[in-house]
Amino acid sequence: MSNQPHELRYDLEVIASWIEPGSRVIDLGCGKGELLWHLKNIKKCIATGIEQDEDEVAICIQKGLSVLQGDLNKEVLDYPDGAFDYVVLSQTLQQVYRPVGLIRELMRIGKRVIVSFPNFSHWSIRLQVMFTGYAPKNKLLPYDWFDTPNIRVITINDFRKFARDLGYRVLREAAINTNHQAHFGRIVRIFPNLRATYGIFMIGKKGESWWL
């Protein structure tokens, strides 16, 4: 099981491509450990994960990954400053209750933070709201307003501004177009805030360039 190369989801593939081989990485909300497995076995990273769900934690441990069961908001508090080269928060920010506190904490324990989230300003969502008058619902965001875990509505423009307002530097960003769970996707370069389904950002402290 553990030695079979996994085909990575496209958004995770983009994230993995930003991570230097051999780095220390923590993946928050690591699910079944797809990204962690790739980082550990292909990129030879020292990779660890946090996941709340017991079943998913067990799957990760069975794959030979180092994963802790717990609430990522609390678990990150235990790590010393600069414990990681990269902190990954993939597809989770939109579910976080206190994003500012969390991002600051992640910047404390890691040199760089990679965040990805669904782009709520995609044209299909805009059109849905405009023409139907109902809260948007689609394959990417399959929830009703009353049962959605996505309590934060974020757009690519919002996050860029958010990072700058907090005093961090956007080191890399990618707008991608893919369906959820899709292994294929593409980078969106023209009108990303309108046309991309996901935004992926790497932020760092001021005065640091991404290639350093």
Added chain:
Amino acid sequence: MSDYEVRAQNGRSVGLVEKKFFEFARPPELMPLESGVRFGPITIAYETLGQLNEARSNAILILHALSGDSHVAGYYSKDDKKPGWWDIMVGPGKAIDTNRYFVICSNVLGGCMGSTGPSSINPRSGRPYGLDFPVVTIGDMVRAQKALIDHLGIEQLLAVIGGSLGGMQVLEWALSFPHMMKVAIPLATTARHSALAIAFNEVARQAIMADPNWRHGDYYGGPRPDVGLAVARMIGHITYLSDEAMRLKFGRRLQDKKVFSFNFDVDFQVESYLRYQGKKFVERFDANSFLYITKAADYFDVAEQHGSGSLVKAFSKARARFLVISFSSDWLYPTYQSRELVQAMKKNCLDVSFCEIEADWGHDAFLLPNPRLESLIRSFLDHAMEQ
């Protein structure tokens, strides 16, 4: 830990096993104990299962809990009704696979199942030690195990695994001999007893010491403090289950009757269960050993003994890869105590995995068949062996 008469769900039994004995610390080379006393000679009873490979890299040390012994799996003879205490976990094709690993399990120092303890003969007096037996600690138990592992010619263990008091020994191993294992798996355990855990132990000890037959530990050759030991065991059993487990297992059901007896005989099933457990325990366990081992558990404090009060500092010594497991309904060593261990490991950037297994059976869950526990241990060992 309780006794469970459960047969293997999968895999075969390892078959017949033999108890062996290792003697060391013969005078004048006595073993220094944590209390400052120098003690010897010491006999350690142990059993091994499976084959040690040529590289001597497949040895797993299993540490037993309070009432366990070296008989971890298999049978002593064809007529044995019960296999060893962790037969569901250890055997050919099982999670701790004796076709792949060389498994070692020894009885703790201070025990009564073949290792030197208060019921052993004091060579100086020719009579059982009783309370002349020195107070031993978890650290002393582990140093005695280390002597055994050295004697077996194993430089590094693949894994040390244990639950409850066995989990404390795992932690002690990981901090006292950090380079002697690749991985450490503490189950349902704690860095130190809470006041609650000490309180239960103290009530159990008082039950023994209040028994007139106890006679300050000098009861060998006469009537034994069976009533006290049985009550002590009953108290233990309450802490090993949980509110939920007791509700499921007994509820308020009556034992062999439909109406109350209106006297102090057994009415409820839970009473009958506790009395049975107490009675069964006195047939195989020594009351003084119970006193010594519970005291060792109460004294155990990883933070104090290895980190001058700091758990984080204590774990700065550790080098093993850890898999920490707790059980959701364990109220003797609740999950928050496992999380404290994990937190200290994280602060030291150690390689640690942690899983809280959802289980109804309280502290005893680690002894019961549990596919989740079995698959976690199996795969964690697989990966350790591959590395």
